[in-house]
Amino acid sequence: MTGHQLLFSIFALTTCGGALAVVLSQNVVRMAFWLIISLGASAGLFFLLNADFVGTAQLLVYVGGTLVLLVFGVMLTASGPFSDFKTRPGETFMAGIVALSLLLMMVFTVCSVDWKKVVAATNQGVPISTAQSVATGFNDSEEGNTARPLGMALLGIRVDHGIDSGANANRIGYLLPFEIASMHLLVVLIGAAYLARAKRRVQEI
Amino acid sequence: MDLNCSLFVGAVLFVAGVVCMATKRNGIGVLMGVELVLNAANLNFVAFANYTRLGLDGQVFSLFVIVLAAAEAAVALAIALSFYNNHLTIDVDKANQLQG
Numbered sequence: 001m002t003g004h005q006l007l008f009s010i011f012a013l014t015t016c017g018g019a020l021a022v023v024l025s026q027n028v029v030r031m032a033f034w035l036i037i038s039l040g041a042s043a044g045l046f047f048l049l050n051a052d053f054v055g056t057a058q059l060l061v062y063v064g065g066t067l068v069l070l071v072f073g074v075m076l077t078a079s080g081p082f083s084d085f086k087t088r089p090g091e092t093f094m095a096g097i098v099a100l101s102l103l104l105m106m107v108f109t110v111c112s113v114d115w116k117k118v119v120a121a122t123n124q125g126v127p128i129s130t131a132q133s134v135a136t137g138f139n140d141s142e143e144g145n146t147a148r149p150l151g152m153a154l155l156g157i158r159v160d161h162g163i164d165s166g167a168n169a170n171r172i173g174y175l176l177p178f179e180i181a182s183m184h185l186l187v188v189l190i191g192a193a194y195l196a197r198a199k200r201r202v203q204e205i
Numbered sequence: 206m207d208l209n210c211s212l213f214v215g216a217v218l219f220v221a222g223v224v225c226m227a228t229k230r231n232g233i234g235v236l237m238g239v240e241l242v243l244n245a246a247n248l249n250f251v252a253f254a255n256y257t258r259l260g261l262d263g264q265v266f267s268l269f270v271i272v273l274a275a276a277e278a279a280v281a282l283a284i285a286l287s288f289y290n291n292h293l294t295i296d297v298d299k300a301n302q303l304q305g
Binding site: 012016019022042051054057076092099118119150177189 | 228241261
């Protein structure tokens with residue numbers, strides 16, 4: 001077992017265990033804690049899958065931003081003494097059966113596909129010409145090093161398909177979805193601030 | 206490590222998220238289930254980007270998924286806070302005013 005496999009196993013077990021603990025724990029603060037564990041370990045999986053920028057974004061946005069938001073939500077909606085959030089045992093049993101069958105279905109589906117054949121079939125497209133002069137960084141291009149190609153792709157230039165205009169003409173980057181996502185974030189955050197504002201009660205004099 | 210291991214981890218995350226969405230009665234717990242499901246999709250995108258010809262496109266898609274998940278969490282938390290301000294609870298079973 002190489003170091004890569006060992007790290008992958010550790011991160012995969014932590015991710016799955018954290019997700020199961022999120023489901024099984026009843027206290028919402030503990031659920032948030034296990035969610036942090038699970039998402040952080042899956043960021044480690046992203047690093048192992050040569051997606052260093054996505055892993056970093058996962059750590060920054062999810063663990064740093066979204067989870068803090070969730071914890072604030074937990075704090076601001078403290079449940080009263082009369083609220084009972086326990087699920088009944090029958091519901092838990094049924095959910096376990098459904099979850100197990102769903103998981104088995106997906107595992108059998110994954111196992112029944114010959115992925116090598118699929119990969120070989122999709123490899124018959126246009127050849128990739130990696131423009132090493134633009135895409136090089138401090139590491140080998142095989143080991144992650146995706147920040148600069150990702151940034152160029154979000155600007156509409158596909159470095160990974162070659163920067164000559166012939167190969168790049170029909171391969172449009174992601175400039176338009178990037179702009180749409182930024183406008184979407186602006187609209188969504190304004191809407192969230194409007195929804196969650198402190199409402200002033202009208203006081204009758 | 207091949208593609209199957211990553212897909213198995215993604216499947217476990219997805220199932221955990223779906224069960225979390227279905228069984229939790231706390232609104233914040235439902236949100237955490239949604240985050241788990243989106244993270245499973247992210248993991249599959251990145252795994253296919255690494256092992257197939259999907260390449261950089263999968264990573265770009267997972268970046269968009271992360272951004273949209275953050276936006277979704279913000280709006281859903283705002284809705285949860287507004288619901289809590291009106292009903293003084295966050296039990297999703299109490300949100301039945303639209304029931305006919």
